[in-house]
Amino acid sequence: MTGTAFGGFTEILWQRQATLPLLLLLQVLPLLGAALIFAFKERTAAVVLGKAFALGELLLAIVAVAHLDPTLPALQLAERFAPLAYHVAVDGLSMVFILSAALLTFLMTLYGMSRGMISPGRLFAVLLVAEAGLVGMLVTVNVAWFAAFSGLELWAVVYLLRRWASSRAEIQALARFVQYQGFGWLLFAAGCLVLGWGHAEMTGGRWSFDLFDLVGAIPVGKFQTAAFYLLFYGLAVRTPLFPLHGWLPNMAQHGLIAVAPALMVGVKVGIYGMLRFVLPLTPAAVETWQPYVVGFAMAGVFFTAALAFQQTNLRRLLAFAVVSHTSLLVIGLFSLHEAGIQGAVLLAANFGLAVTGMWFIVGFVFRRTGTTELHELSGLFERIPFLAVAFLAFGLAIVGMPGTPGFDAAHLILEASIDQFGALSTVATALGNVAAAGFLLWAFQRAFLSQAKAGGHDVDRTLPMEYVVGGIALAAMLAIGFFTEPWLFLTETASQAAAARFVR
């Protein structure tokens, strides 16, 4: 099965691999679900529907993976519709992200129920819109479509945050969020324009934002540098990457618990965007600026770890954990080494799952205690041991403990990093990761393990739905941790193809 080549990229159309346009379905299904739920208003069926559509999307994603041939370097299941510049295609790497988006959304629908939100129907509709946005970003190979889907998803998150915000701090956090994300989105859009303009210059006035076209008309010199920085910073705000992470701690502390941060950082679309668009479209600039990007990321690992130790609020602390570990992902990605890229993608999925799990548990704790201030929490282990152990297990997954999916991925990044940057800086980065383990354990010790304070209220025992949410996330994590082979197989060829653009 050979593909059609377009300026360095090859693709295989969906008709040759499947009977249905699976990627279109993946995008439409959640939108359809959202519309239906919206029509059902506040009826109880809306809740069931929301769960069903999220589960359906997850199953559909699994079907799509089954139709993919991971041994081919080409992008697959491609669909094109020229009038709208609609062009989608996936490879093993994007499928990892899509699967994690579908799984996390499904877990969020379960979580939303167990929390008994005031308006579950509305929540589920918006959640599915956000999922459509995420999946759209992950399947498209058109930068403009990527930006549009990104806007859709941001709208959904802003909507949720607005419904939540009541106090001054919360409104302020929302404003900060909108400012940061709006600015990041504009940067990215400007980067798209530079690329599209470059294409128009080179082809005599024909504008295009399609990856396959753009890769044949890469801007040179200053224009490429400009495009690189616009796209990179745009995505860096979204990811978020140190030092552009200012929106996350406030939003995590004051925003809607669990769901909002999970939507923003559960699926690492920023990392995906860099991999899919930035690396191939600005290769020379990437190689020139690689040391600076990696240098900042290494500094970020430590800086945010140091900040995390200062935090007194569990939600805020988790935000810094996210920033710390995204730095690690960027190091893996910008090693421009196949092992590093593969590791970064697997680790991105793992971190997303783990940190979302932690956020859920923080949400469960908040529901019981009404606070996430560390000095007000104590002795939770005695009352909710399952959630406590799950919290710790997710925390250890972030650190790359053996037996969690993080281990093999971190191992790959380590390998690539030694190869590219030498052993010393690699050890330094790994120590930064231990620092992350440090603050997570410290938080665990204070909130869960310490003696229950006198006069503290009785905390409810773990509910069945909490067992389900925590259990699914935990089981998925352990299963991937001990059976990494299929995941490595899924991402291997695509990582090689991505790394092949750069001279080692």
Added chain:
Amino acid sequence: MTLPLLSLLIFQPLLAAALLWLLPARRARQMAASSMLVSLVLGVAALVAYDPAGVRFQLIESVAWIASLNVHYRVGVDGLSILFLPATALLFLGSLVACWTAVSDAPRFHYSLLLLLQAATFGIFCALDTVMFFVFWEATLLPLYFLLGRWGVTAGAAAVATRYFLIMLAGGIPLLLAFVMLAASQVVPTFDLTVLLAVPLSRGTQTAVFLLCLVAFGVKVPLVPLHTWLPQFALAAPGSLTALLVGLKLGAFGLIRFAVPLAPEAALDLHWLLAGLGTVAILYGAVGMLAQTNMRVSLAYASICHVGLAVLGLASYTAQGAQGAVSLLLSFSVATGGAFLLLEFLRQRTGSTDINALGGAAKTMPLLATGFLICGLAGVGMPGTSSFPGEFMLIIAALQSHTGAGMAALFGLSIAAAGFLALYRKAFFGPVDREEVAQASDLRPREWAVLVALIVMIICIGIYPGPWIEIVRPAAEAWAAGLNR
């Protein structure tokens, strides 16, 4: 191929740890005890199945685990590791039975953690694949973290547990790095220990690997100056847990199994470093021991001192050194493990193991006092106890290869022995001042039974060490031959 003994050893406790949750909480310890009994039987069966005169690695099982990274689930034993299997099983069982009634809250969680720790320990002794070894190595941390953090005996136990976890996690980085470097140095990247042992490496890689391993295992041994966690741990943890941690010298085993044979030339070059670290540990441990008033901390220093001797003897790179080191480590499982268990009995009775709060304990608890004396004397290498053959071989090896260090070691060991006796005198003899000591009752039959089993082993192995040493000898000779090829 008959039964997959080693896999059974590793997975049986895991299974038991899971099954335990299906039983009512009060049955948890019976379940754990029966699982540990099965482990002991399996450990002895592995020992019987092992042929000391046969090939180097036996009872090998190998299954592809992560094929694209060439990582395998591969287990096997040689003469250096086989005896640790029954010793581990025995120590866990002993610790469980000795503290049969000590755990009242969350027993299922406690016992499943113990079983998890046991499985990981078996894994460490059996692993023949570096990635797998690393997985088991790190897998010991979580159970220890919870066992110490939740069932610690001091108020600050959770903080000590966190600190221990972080130090060990940081220690794991150089180890992982060394393993990645080893794999990358091969034509086809591999983590198979037997292959890695057979293919010589460049001098530069060897030096890096050796130093990385030295740091990583040095934290666990512990070697001075990486030892600071151990006295804290001993103070915060119940004696039954410290017995497991100190009784099983995983760090020293790592040095024997990985650090030295994987980088033989670098090890030979840096013999002074290894010997120096060993000597410093002996002297520091001995002096540190004298400065303590709490016997748990004091014994922790004594253990630093003795494992230093094993490291020093190892640095001779002779078969005798390796054989002595393994014998001594095994003897410690019994002697130090027993001593810590006895200190736990003492703490449960009097609320303290500080010599200032004791005095005259032998009057009310003669059996306990006698047992502690025997374990302690075995700890200092008294002739006629199980430690003597190993200690003797180590000192001979050290005197031959590093005469000055060997003399210093002898000096340090004498100080340690004197320190132990002084401590013993203050705690167990003299008038009884305190109410708690006067009220204390002597060992119960259950405690006594565990103790008798340990003492019988100490004395039997001490008087008739031949068979045990013979099991280790061929492997130790192969080990030394691999270094001096």
